[in-house]
Amino acid sequence: MSSVSCLLHEDQFLCSICLDVFRDPVSTPCGHNFCNTCIIDHWNSNDKYQCPMCKEAFATRPDLKVNTLLSEMVAQFRQSAQQKARSSSSSSSSSEQQVFKAGEVPCDVCTETKLKALKSCLVCLTSYCETHLEPHLTASSLKRHQLIDPVENLEDRMCPKHDKPLELFCKTDQTFVCLLCHVSDHKMHDVVPLEKEYGEKKVKLWKTEAEIEQIIQKRQLKIQEITRSVDLGKEDADRQVAEGVRVFTALKESVERGLNKLIQTIEVSQEMAQKQAEVLIKELEQEISELKKRSSEVEHLLRSKDYLHLLRSFQSFKSAPHTKDWTEVSVCQSYEGTVVRNVRQLEETISKEILKLLPVAELKRVQRYAVDVTLDPDAAQAELRLSDDGKEVNHCGGKKKNLPDNPERFTNRTFVLGKQGFSAGKFYYEVQVKGKINWDLGVVRESINRKGGISMSPQYGYWAICLRNGNRYNAHADPPVSLSLKSVPQKVGVFVDYEEGLISFYDVDDAALIYSFTGCSFNGKLLPFFSPCNNDGGKNSAPLIICPVKA
Template structure:
C-alpha cells in the first residue's frame, strides 16, 4: 500500500510537483532542486550529499509523475496535507545567537539541529528526513551554535570543507580564492583520513610506550619491594651485630675490671705488709736509740758493759735496699684487653664477609668477554675469560666496527644486563 510519505519532496515537504530524479536516485520537485542548487556553490544531493562534477540536466520523471497524479486523484476529498506549523519560538525575530535553517526559502526560520555529514542546519520541519530516513538517521546531529563555531568559517560563514597543508588550517572556498590561492589545498576529508592514519600510528606508539612503562613500573615496584626487604634484613643484622659487639665489649670490660681489681687487692696486701714491717722496725729502732741515750748518760760502768751488747745487736729484718714497690703494674693491661676486643671484631668481620659472599653467590653470572669490542692493545684468552695488555697494537678484525674501543683500552662483556642483581669476581694481577 502506497503512503503519502513516498510522494513527498524532502525539500518543500509537499507532494511532488513535476518530480525529477537526480543521478544518486533521490527524487525532488523540479523547482525545489533548482532553487536548492542555485543557492549552493556545488551540485549535490540534499539527502545523501553525493556531489556531481557538473550540474545534472533535469528531466521530469514521467513514470513517477503519472503515479503521483494517480495518487493525488485517489486522495481527493481528504484533508490536504499540511506540515506542522513551526513553533512560535522558531518564528520569532532571530537573535545574534540564532542559526537559520539552510533549506527554508523566504522566511528565516531558526534551526534546531545541524548535521555534521550534510554540513547544514535544519528547522523542525526540514529535520524530519533525518529522523525518518534509514540513511539519514545515522548522521550525527549537534546544536547549531556548536556546528557554526566549529564547522563554518568565521570570516565568510561558509563550510570549512578544505584544508590548507601549507598553513595547516581548515579553510572554506572563499578563503581558498582570496588568501590561499597558491597554497597546497586538499579536501578536508582526505586530510582527515591521513590524520586518522597518523592517529592510529600515534595510538600504537602510545600503547607501546604504555606497555614499556608498565613493564618498567613492575621492575621499579619489584626493586622497591626488594630494597625494603634488604633494608629490613640489614637492619636486623646490624642490630644483632651491635648487640653482639656490645656484649663482647661488656664482657671484656667486666674481665678488665676484675683483672685490675685482683691486681689492686694483691698489691694492697703486699703494701700493707711492708708498711707494717717498716713501722715495727722503726719503733724497735727508736726504742733502742732511747735506751742507748739513757745508757750513755748512766755513770755505772758495769751496767754499760752488760746492756750495750743487746742494744747494739742487728735486727732480723728484710734487705730493704732490694725491696721495690711496682707502681706501673697496670701498664699494658688496657691495651691487651683492647687487642682482644679487636681480634674478636676481626673474627666477626670475617664471618659477616663470608655471609655476604654466600648471599651474593646466588646472583653469580658467567661473564664472557666480547672480542668485537676489545681494543687493539688487548689480548683475550681462547675461552674469553681472561684479558691482558699487549706490547704491540694488533690490527682489529673487522677494522671499522663501531662497537670497538679505539681511544681507550677497554673491552665489554658479551652478556648485557638491564635489570636485576648480578655478581661476578674479577682477579687483577700484574
C-alpha cells in the first residue's frame, strides 16, 4: 500500500470541501469522496442533496459508507508525511533558517534559542516549531487538533467570559461565541460553527473578487476607448491641417494669417483633448491600482484557512472601493468645419478665391463619411428592377412582377429604400442620375407609410429632392421649393448629420451645394430613399446607380 500511496500526489488526498487531508472518507453514489463530517454538514446547510463536485442530485440523502481503501491510503499518506516531517526536523531543526526572526511567530515551547513556529494549534493555543510539532503529527490523541499557519495572540481566540475556544459565530449578534455562550446568553440566537460561516463569507469574497475584476476590465476598456478616441481625433486633426494648408497656400501671403490661426486652433484643441485624455487615463489607472490592491487583499483572505481571521477581517472589509461611473465619460473632440469657419473670416478682397475653394473643401469633408449602401429588394415596388449587386434600380416599363406584399414593400409609388439604416452620426453616399429626366433622392424615416397614397414632405418623414421633365428641380419641402442650378448634375451626393438635423445634396462633379434641409428633428432610423420614376416610354429608362465615393 505504501508503494501505491507514494505514486499519488498530495492533492488526491484532499477533501474538496475543507481542502484538508481526508478524515473518515466516505463515497457518494456518483463516486466522489469527502470527509464524512464535511459532506454531512454540507447537506445539512442546503435544501437538496447534491454532490459538491459533479452537482448530481439525489432524491433522498444517500446512505454513506466509509471508503476503506481510501482510508488505508490516507493513513499511509499521513504516515509518510510524518516520517518526512521527522526527517526534516532532525536534519534542520537547529539550522539558521529555523531561528525565529522579527516579524515571525516564535515557538512557544522552545526555552533557549527560539525557533520559527511552523504551525499553531487552536486546541492547545500554542505555536510549535518543526521539532515540537511532531507529537501533533504522530500521537493519535493530538492528530485531531486543528492546526493552522502560525499566528500570534492565540489567547485572543478564547472566550474572555468562559475561557473556552471561540468555535461558533452568532449571526443574530454578529459576534464570536464559545459553546457555553451558546447555551447561556445566545441560546435562542442563530448560531453556526465558524467553519460554516467561513464558507459563506468566502463565497461572498469570491463574488466580490469577481465584481472587482469586472470593474477593472471596464476601466481598462475605457482606457482603450479614450486612447482610440485620441488617435482618431489626431488623424482628423492631421487631415484638417493638411486641408487648411492646401486652401491657404492657394491664397498665398494674403491668407497667411488665417492659416496660422487655423493650425493654432486645431493644435490647441488637440492639446486640450490630449491633456483631458491623460487626466482621465491617470484617474482610471488610479482606480485600477486601488481595485487591484483590494483584489489582492481579497485573494489573500481567500487563501487563508484561518476561519476566525477571515471572519474578523470580513467584518471590516468593504466589498469594493467607491469608483466613478465612467459610462458617459469620453474625450470630446471635434474639428468639424474648422477650415470653413476660418476661411470665411478672411478679408473681402479675396472672397472670389474663397468661393472657388470652399465648395471643394466642403464636399471633401462630407465625403469622409461615405457609407456602403445597397438597395432593399423587400421594399422595392413591383415595377422596379434591381441589379444583382443591389446598386442599380430602374423601371420595368409597366411590367409588374409577382412579389409578396410584405409590410416593407411600397405598393403604388415606384420607390425603393436602402437596406442600411442610421440612427446617429453622419453618413454620405453618391448616386448617378445621368441620362434620366425624372428621379427622386433623399432619406426617409423607417416608419413611413408604404401603402396607398403618400405625401412627400418632412412632415410625413421624407427629406428629398427631385428632377421633373429633365429641367425642373424641386425640394420636397412644405411648401415645395424650386431649385435653380447652374448645371445639370450627373451625380448627386447625399449627406446627413443626424445630431445636427442637417440633410444636404451636392452636385458632385461641380462640388456645388444643391439644397439643404436644416433644423430637422429625427427619431428612429433614417433610410436612404430612391425613385427612378416611370419609364416614360423609354425616355427615362436609365437606372439610378449607387456609386463608390472617390474622395
